[in-house]
Amino acid sequence: MxxxxxxxxxxxxxxxxxxxxxxxxxxxxxxxxxxxxxxxPYDSALTAMILSWDxxxxxMTQRWWDAxxxxxxxxxxxxSEHLLGISxxxxxxxxxxxxxxxxxxxxxxxxxxxxxxxxxxxxxxxxEAP
Numbered sequence: 148m149x150x151x152x153x154x155x156x157x158x159x160x161x162x163x164x165x166x167x168x169x170x171x172x173x174x175x176x177x178x179x180x181x182x183x184x185x186x187x188p189y190d191s192a193l194t195a196m197i198l199s200w201d202x203x204x205x206x207m208t209q210r211w212w213d214a215x216x217x218x219x220x221x222x223x224x225x226x227s228e229h230l231l232g233i234s235x236x237x238x239x240x241x242x243x244x245x246x247x248x249x250x251x252x253x254x255x256x257x258x259x260x261x262x263x264x265x266x267x268x269x270x271x272x273x274x275e276a277p
Contacts, residue, residue, distance in 0.1 A: 161267055165260035173256060181249040191251060197227060198254070199247040201234035 170177050176185045184191045197214070204211040206229075217223040236257070237250035245253075 158264070161264060162260060165263040169256055169259040173259075176252055176256065180252045181246050183252070184248070185252065185255050191248075191255075193227065194230065195247040195251040197224070197230050198234055198237045198250055199241060200224070201230060202238040202241040202250075206231055206234075 173185060176183050193216075196216070200211070200214045204214070212222045212224050214224040217226060220226075233254050237254050240250040240253060241247065
């Protein structure tokens with residue numbers, strides 16, 4: 148603190164700004180999480196299916212690698228992204244009853260502000276304790 152004034156942390160301001168921009172740009176998706184594809188349904192449907200599969204099968208097991216795509220090929224999940232990282236966010240949503248499309252849309256919408264905050268990280272200074 149200098150001169151008795153305290154500066155506001157830039158993180159909440161940046162998070163709000165990036166989230167607001169995401170809502171404005173992707174408005175139809177925000178209001179229709181369980182019924183709207185944010186863009187073409189083909190890649191989005193595959194991604195939603197993989198996220199759903201990640202929530203149902205134990206990762207890194209033979210059953211998980213034999214996802215119900217490209218049947219009868221074994222290890223078919225190795226031909227696409229496994230999405231294990233993002234499934235940490237979407238699996239609880241799916242376990243709580245969200246549809247795969249809803250989980251996909253939540254992850255899609257959160258990707259924009261979280262990526263922007265991650266990119267802003269080097270430019271935001273963290274105050275050191277006195």
